[in-house]
Amino acid sequence: MLDAFWRAAAYCLHPQVILLSIAPLVVAGGVAAALGYFYWEAAVDGVRGTLEGWGLLHNVFDWLESIGGGGFRAVFAPLVLVALMVPVIVILSLLLVATLMTPALVRLVAARRFPALERKRGAGLVTSTLWSLGCTLAALVLMIASIPLWFVPPLVLVVPPLIWGWLTYRVLTFDVLADHASTAERRAILREHRWPLFGMGIVTGYLGAAPSLLWAASAAMLIFAPLILVAAVWIYTLVFAFSALWFAHYALAALQAHRVVPAPFPVPPPEALPPLAPLPALPDTPPALPPP
8 A cells, every 4th residue: 555655646746647637627626716706705695694594603603702703703604605615626626537537547557557457347437427426425415414523623533534535435446447357356356455445545535635724724815715716626636636546556456466366286187197007916826925
């Protein structure tokens, strides 16, 4: 796993990888910038209006004002909007990287490191797309169901990375093995290497939390929300590109090791064996014993 990690980090400096990262950045960054530019203020006003209709929040804001935290009311609605947008940006970036970058990155790794690895094409584009959408839907359900746990300080640092890690490991492992592994081989690798792959997904999940530091740096950063959205998409793209390379190096190496089965000891055919020599004939009467 560590060997694949360092190989993936080195591949991120490859010119082809840098060029491949432009396509998801242009698509996701353009969509995020456009939505932020045209709809940010309207979305903030809508969230603020919804929150002001909740009587419980009025008591919370009054208490914050009594202890000198009255300024929190102004930034609470943008923070809620950012918290709602981050999962969407993460999933959009992951799906774009899986669709636009992962096949090319897998071909690059296979050509440079595993040129003799046979392609059995166990899954096509439609199957891979349905798998990614199914895993994404499951991750969204888990994310929504876990929102109450986010208000517990330790769990907010554990639950979302676990969900993102599970989603990353399921999507990227499938896409990496789709072209080279058969269906049986892919299932065997997912079963035999479940925990290392899940651990890699958790690490990439924590790496994916890095863009959140842009929002946590200061409440004043919310003024530059449209620009920060593009920067966050760029960081997510780099993280998931590195993740795709990491999974490609690990999964293809596991596939190669899975196919290396020790050959049985060669047994020559019966016609190749030399004929057995005939046994010597036994005498009719036993030999006489010498006198004592």
